[in-house]
Amino acid sequence: MTHRVLIAAEIRNLVELAQLTDLDITWLAADEPTPKGDWVALVPLLSRWVGGTELKNLPNLRIVANVAVGYNNVDVVAAEMRGVMVTNTPGVLTEATADLTWALILATARRIVEGVDLVRSGTWTGWQPEQLLGLELRGRTLGLLGAGRIGQAVGRRAPAFGLRILYSARTPKPDFEKETGAVHVDTGRLLAESDILSLHVPSTPETKGIVNGETLARMKRGAILINTSRGDLIREEALAMALERGHLAAAGLDVYADEPTIHPRLLAAPRTVLLPHIGSATEETRRKMATIAIANVQSVLSGKPPLTPVYGAV
Numbered sequence: 671m672t673h674r675v676l677i678a679a680e681i682r683n684l685v686e687l688a689q690l691t692d693l694d695i696t697w698l699a700a701d702e703p704t705p706k707g708d709w710v711a712l713v714p715l716l717s718r719w720v721g722g723t724e725l726k727n728l729p730n731l732r733i734v735a736n737v738a739v740g741y742n743n744v745d746v747v748a749a750e751m752r753g754v755m756v757t758n759t760p761g762v763l764t765e766a767t768a769d770l771t772w773a774l775i776l777a778t779a780r781r782i783v784e785g786v787d788l789v790r791s792g793t794w795t796g797w798q799p800e801q802l803l804g805l806e807l808r809g810r811t812l813g814l815l816g817a818g819r820i821g822q823a824v825g826r827r828a829p830a831f832g833l834r835i836l837y838s839a840r841t842p843k844p845d846f847e848k849e850t851g852a853v854h855v856d857t858g859r860l861l862a863e864s865d866i867l868s869l870h871v872p873s874t875p876e877t878k879g880i881v882n883g884e885t886l887a888r889m890k891r892g893a894i895l896i897n898t899s900r901g902d903l904i905r906e907e908a909l910a911m912a913l914e915r916g917h918l919a920a921a922g923l924d925v926y927a928d929e930p931t932i933h934p935r936l937l938a939a940p941r942t943v944l945l946p947h948i949g950s951a952t953e954e955t956r957r958k959m960a961t962i963a964i965a966n967v968q969s970v971l972s973g974k975p976p977l978t979p980v981y982g983a984v
């Protein structure tokens with residue numbers, strides 16, 4: 671028996687052909703609206719909103735298999751009410767995203783982009799004692815807002831750079847503390863003591879806008895803000911103002927509130943390293959994400975439980 675499924679066209683080259691048996695696939699490009707019809711599974715990218723209307727238009731839907739670990743693009747309450755499973759792709763993108771977070775930490779602390787720009791401009795006049803002075807990592811404090819899979823993976827890389835780790839999460843992580851010397855603190859202390867603050871909480875109603883004018887003012891003068899989680903955790907205009915005033919030394923961002931649009935004031939702000947949402951963008955990881963999404967679909971359509979359901983995860 672074949673099942674009619676809607677799959678993001680952009681993952682076509684990443685999925686294993688053998689996984690697609692028994693699926694009657696409609697490849698759906700990111701810029702096409704979600705259609706109405708009798709499809710039983712939807713495999714969307716994080717750029718596709720799947721809310722009440724979309725779910726109503728797909729009355730036979732049994733699963734939304736998101737190709738991301740974050741699932742803030744899916745109305746999970748509406749899905750649960752309609753008996754539609756929602757799955758994500760946890761775990762496989764943890765190390766790739768942690769590496770990219772470190773790329774941003776090092777790029778902002780050591781002013782890599784400004785250095786590249788100076789060399790390329792042809793105006794570099796040679797070694798100078800006070801040129802592009804950055805932040806020495808050794809002895810500083812890395813603050814992790816959220817210490818789940820990715821936050822902890824970022825933290826595990828920190829001792830090699832001589833950083834002390836503070837973290838905030840809903841529950842303490844004794845194994846992580848033992849391994850890295852990390853200390854569980856409340857958000858107030860995290861803001862006040864971090865030289866580098868890195869965001870790893872998901873986007874939820876409680877975390878949206880958690881970095882705003884008031885919380886930025888509580889951060890250390892000269893601190894660096896890193897975000898590889900979700901853009902709407904940050905009020906972008908407030909961040910731009912903190913950078914303009916020099917209250918923050920730098921910001922390294924992979925994600926934005928309204929992708930692919932970036933707030934014009936943030937785009938123009940000094941000392942930013944802005945990446946185009948490439949946290950999980952390694953060949954291996956993107957293949958694994960696509961594979962897990964389709965494996966979830968096959969599992970549910972064959973009457974088995976999903977491999978990586980999201981209900982109850984947050």
Ligand code: NAP
Nearest residue numbers: 740816817818819820839840841871872876898899949950
């Ligand atoms: P995770 O394992 O679920 O970790 C989330 C962490 O956030 C946990 O420590 C959790 O606390 C904490 N948390 C959740 N809600 C909170 C709240 N209201 N207040 C304080 N802490 C809260 O998720 P993950 O796999 O590390 O992924 C984190 C996020 O990264 C995803 O949601 C996704 O949006 C983003 N991401 C981005 C990229 C990219 O391409 N840039 C790639 C992958 C993931 P507890 O541990 O106490 O529950």
